[in-house]
Amino acid sequence: MTQVLVERLAVIGCGLMGGSFALGLRQRGLVGHVRGYSSRDSTRQKAVALGVIDEACESVAQTVTGADLVLLAVPVQATELTLSALAPHLGTHTLLMDVGSTKCDVIEAARHTLGLALPRFVPAHPIAGKEVAGVEHADAQLYQRRQVYLTPMAETDPSLTARAQVLWQSLGSKVNLLGAEFHDQAFAAVSHLPHLLAFGFMNGLSAQEGGAELVAMGGPGFRDFSRIAASDPTVWRDILLANRLQVLAQLQHTQTALAELEQTMRDGNGLRLHELIEASRLARSGWRLLGDTE
């Protein structure tokens, strides 16, 4: 018989991420009772109807009280307010996790709000999602074979970090421990900046005269390069603002490299242009997706 890992789970924000976490634990028989809170009553009712949670609560305080695990999965903008609301009601052994894409800003909000409960917070960033949002798309397998980054603070209780690790692994995730600072720098470099560049490319392309005719000519290279230009505006506005210093610093690196490519083209310097493209080719061709065995 499977051992229950969580007696009482509280999910604050019953959307795709929070709902999938609850469903994943439930379908594996790893959780006792699940309470959920969402600001909209219709979402709460849907979560109960879909079997994602056992019980819908009408306040954050009520949801959290008595829980041994609290998962915070609200939109980024609601993070600090929600932390304030739940802090006084966290049990003394309760593990608190979030699922945000940036970590320094969440940690700062936690320092402002959690007080003595700060050591019980294990910041988490699961690399998972779907093109669609909402609890109706919650999926017990969403986190399976996905990377999850945990960025414990100096104050975090190490036994709770270990517990968080076991929980994500029980959902099939591959867990990595990182410093929050490095996490945000790395995601600025390999995720947030590419999105910004794709938005700029797409807007520059389509805003020009006859832009729609040009877009129509795109081939397979265009398809892959610009795929992320169609990302969700609310999610990406929040990420770009939350991590803007790191993203702008990374943009400078691209701008410096682009300026050299541009000058080399203007000079017609084929030898140097070949070297610059070869450097790019070498840096990219050795790369493999983490966790890919091919």
Next chain:
Amino acid sequence: MTQVLVERLAVIGCGLMGGSFALGLRQRGLVGHVRGYSSRDSTRQKAVALGVIDEACESVAQTVTGADLVLLAVPVQATELTLSALAPHLGTHTLLMDVGSTKCDVIEAARHTLGLALPRFVPAHPIAGKEVAGVEHADAQLYQRRQVYLTPMAETDPSLTARAQVLWQSLGSKVNLLGAEFHDQAFAAVSHLPHLLAFGFMNGLSAQEGGAELVAMGGPGFRDFSRIAASDPTVWRDILLANRLQVLAQLQHTQTALAELEQTMRDGNGLRLHELIEASRLARSGWRLLGDTE
């Protein structure tokens, strides 16, 4: 019985592109005799051994003489010299095509070299390729279900354009007629510029301190966005230089759009940032790959 479309084919440059064209016609029984030329003797011998050509020639003049179709598939840098060498030997009804990725530069070279044979040139750009080069990878199906752009000049004999169309269609390609100027602008916008941006992104990322550790953190978004950063340096040096005015003009559009995104992030203007990302999302989400039926 299939009707032969080409009595005598001359392939100048027996690489992946030229070899696949010859093989495609041969395997469909659409060609009588195939002569081939490559500057290296070993390539010529390989092309014969692989059944890509019937007969290896030791000069461009010899290859072209008596051919009713000449396909020029040499590296971009050799285009003008090769056109000079073949011009005096083209028959009065011979169709001449190339397979280059940029068209205005090839047309300029043709105007300098072809003289009275100019009307027999139909500039062509098949959108096909593989990660690997060389006649040993020649593939009779390479052009099947691929787009082929023909950019006939004002001087081009319309009956030869029509013949070129039939030939590519016989290989399964989808043929489009375009002006060379628009072709080069469009490919600058949706292919050459994305490559340049991907090279700049990759070089900026990997040149910084700890760059290799950052690259290692890439996920699925990084994978797709940066795939073209690993492209062949010789091919892309030639394309970026041949089409540099159009590429640099397109880069300016991206830079203008990026400057607005950057300023909006610095200002912390979430409302405007949402609008800019939404514009990108709208422009990209309606796009479909030409010829894709999904």
